[in-house]
Amino acid sequence: MSEPFTKSMARNIFIGGGLFSFLLFVGLTVDTMERLPERDNRQNITPEVALGKKVWEDNNCVGCHTILGEGAYFAPELGNVYQRLGHSTEAIKVMIKSRPVEGVPGRRSMPQFNLTEEELEGIAQFLKWTSEINTNNWPPNIQG
Template structure:
């Protein structure tokens, strides 16, 4: 770098540039908030969905699965599992509740969580709600 470009100038570029882009980011965040209801399916965000989300969190589902592509890559994407299971909450609940306690020999297995019927209902309701979020056409196909 040439001698005419001093450390003080570099510092000013840093502070000025950062400040500018922080403000731009905050404006975009503000706009995102106002646009969000168009895509986030918040119209269907019921108490039951909120309970399902809590169960999703408190059993660390994200530790194996992805949800809208985020999480761990050990087990299938669940953002669209409701659709993949034929738009059926029952199919989801049957799958979760039928996991063998000791796993399946030689294969990746989902733990048996011993959910009550009410909890299963909340979880599947949550997954249904997620599947109806407009994720801009993602995933590319039903396999997630």
């Protein structure tokens, strides 16, 4: 019995389709890398911003918050927190500094991370920098 669609045809679709997809994806990635400098606000990555990202990671902030919509959904979006707190890095620092060690009875509360002044400035500058990335107008409103 002649088979209209054979296993080797199926294999060729897998190999050909898979390779083509990866090559196209790599091509799109190269193009994206060329266009990113116009959008990702990299010219404003200062040493404070770099330190801030390190502080962000070392304290696993993404374990509760989202940043540009990615992370955990337990605490507010922080991609636009700079704007939400009135375009103030100082307000971000006060917010982080003021968390009660034992939490708030019955409520979700951010832990007290005991950050140094330098680390606080870093995280605030990192969040300000993040808020200036061109995200195709996301989030839809100030509440994130």
